[in-house]
Amino acid sequence: MAKHVCLLLCSIILNIVFSGLYLNVKWGEVSSLSTQLSWSREAAIEAEEVAAISCSGHGRAFLDGLVVDGKPVCECYSCYTAPDCSLLSLPCVADVDDGNPMYMEPYWMSKKESSGVLVSGWHRMGYTYIPVDDDGRKLSTELEKYIRKVHELVGNAETEGRHVVFGTGSTQLLNAAVNALSSNSSSPAFVVASIPFYPFKGDTSLWKNKTSNENVTFIEFVTSPNNPGGQFKESVLTGPSVKTIHDRVYYWPHYTAITTPAAEDLMLFSISKLTGHAGSRFGWALVKDEVVHQKMDSYVMHNTIGVSHDTKLRVLKLLKAIVDEGGREIFESGHKIMKERWEGLTTILSYSSRFSLQHIPPQFCSFYQRVREPSPAYAWLKCEREEDEDCYQVLKEAGILGRRGRLFEAEDRYVRLSLLKSQEDFDSFVQLRNIGFC
């Protein structure tokens, strides 16, 4: 009898335990339902599925990639092939020609949660942002706010008292700036820069001390840190008919010491060199003069009716991700990679009498509050042997694809080598030592 009662009691206790567990589970289900997704689920699953496609670490699949059997396929990095990019394809050319800032990709893959953005089908279908409140603030206010915040955190540019102009990349803003600065001039303006410079028109040295002709406007284009080379540059031309555009796209702690907040009248920046999103085509100008600001805005409106809203949304999300983690991590990560690459290259070349590199001194950086080792975006390599006049060809024969000196209006004894590309590209470049690097 007592045994029966005991059994019954045990059974009842078990019942209570099981029902408790069941109800607990059910309750958990209900509360997780409240954060269940509805319409956005399909897009989210699609994105995660593509991200999960394995390309053996030698490639990447994208949502808009080529489709085979209903699925996007791997896009293999150079030197790799096969559907899953697992095969090394020889001979392998080390392509360090272009400035694709792929070295930042691992950073953003480590920030998956904070950097993804879901664009709804009805997101900002109209052309323009309209003013939304009585203060006339526009809807680009948030993006502008985060641009100013990033500059403030880094201390690389003075934003106060300056207008922000958005552009479809800094290339469009450069055209907009030239247009704005020359539109009062009756004759065409000369646009000049100091050699070596990223492809543009004219060399300042030809015009130095010749800028007193009042009928001609000179627009000097100063890239600082410079592309190629990475050194700080200052304007060369002076006079009432000279106007200056300061290309500041490399003035970030990945690439250079931050010495002082840049405070020029017209400065250009781009998302490409800040976050690595070259393919998003977004840049901004900080402009002091109200009239120049309006002319540049008007140029962008006429040229492309503004900047794509999809791009602005994404850029906002990326800048938020940077600011929300305190505004340091991306620069530390970027600087570390660039510094290691530069050190690797200089170490190899220190034993070489055949090649030399530009000199960049360590410098005090206000952002890091310490002396900082150099980490330029590009190596500006010189072939020192007399017979190596065509340095590009010398490298090419060894399987390295750089960019010819003449494209920067310099001698072909120089070649620009991009240090911005993926780790794979960089590794295959430094592994090619059969050209007498050592």
Place this chain on the structure above:
Amino acid sequence: MAKHVCLLLCSIILNIVFSGLYLNVKWGEVSSLSTQLSWSREAAIEAEEVAAISCSGHGRAFLDGLVVDGKPVCECYSCYTAPDCSLLSLPCVADVDDGNPMYMEPYWMSKKESSGVLVSGWHRMGYTYIPVDDDGRKLSTELEKYIRKVHELVGNAETEGRHVVFGTGSTQLLNAAVNALSSNSSSPAFVVASIPFYPFKGDTSLWKNKTSNENVTFIEFVTSPNNPGGQFKESVLTGPSVKTIHDRVYYWPHYTAITTPAAEDLMLFSISKLTGHAGSRFGWALVKDEVVHQKMDSYVMHNTIGVSHDTKLRVLKLLKAIVDEGGREIFESGHKIMKERWEGLTTILSYSSRFSLQHIPPQFCSFYQRVREPSPAYAWLKCEREEDEDCYQVLKEAGILGRRGRLFEAEDRYVRLSLLKSQEDFDSFVQLRNIGFC
């Protein structure tokens, strides 16, 4: 005793039931876990939360909108105010000036699942699409494929034997086309169009029969259906020195009968007038000549280093959504709205001697396989009273904001009224009848 056994049995049965339920629930949890989202969840929740913000049907909140207390706020349509856009703000101006195709927004809100796209933080960071296979196919292949598919489904343009050039909106492609067509000419080309036309340079009537001067290139710009007016247009100028750009952005079944697949040498289209995504800045050209195609591609590369990848990804998703549902629904939905608006307006004006509208005849449409009622994108209103020389002003005084005839090189007796805007804008426009419409 029997009672105890019975109780025990009941209790054991209950135990089995509960443990079964519990295990069942647990199993369900495990299997739903397999489709649980990880890193994309945050972006998806964020998008759904913003979409759920109520703006009383008189506004919309967006992910990149102004933020108050950590949440994006409502952006109210014109005539409404208050944080939830619930207050009518008088006097209300009916703004039918611009061509923002907001009438398509409800369509995309009804296609939430298929039209959203999640852009990962590392999506296509590089500048360019690289060739991915041995046939040299590029990664833009998918987008190009869907552009061709949509044309094929609609039958509005011949794509075979034609290259596709992407642009940052059709405005950039127009510049690219002018550049490509005039680059062999030693002197500047004249760009002309027939009045009334969307703002550009020169009137064809001045140059008719004067195009035999071989030193001068004429580029005629033909918008068909026309903006404004909506009628079909043909080129006016002939001769060896005449080249023609065919602006076909309105040649879709929302706006016009499709009479035959357009098969001109250089045709422009835009996503703005096809899907309503004006803010995404994407257009394409169908180009027969290989050299012109390459020159246009090169112009876009120099002007903005291509088109933003974010935008191309979104456009691909929108075109997929159209094609996947058979390629009819969006046109039926769009045509219905535009036809109703046109009928509403013509009915009101049929009693008026003060105003008149352009005439567009019903026409056989190969897409619908029937005679189709007119549904132009714009009304081209004429003030008939002698004293109403400034028709824009007449309308403005009545609270209607149109676009002046002179901006289309026509008389100010004409005003263009946009029929593309939101239903709210259209309704507030037709409700303003105190100007002698009737």
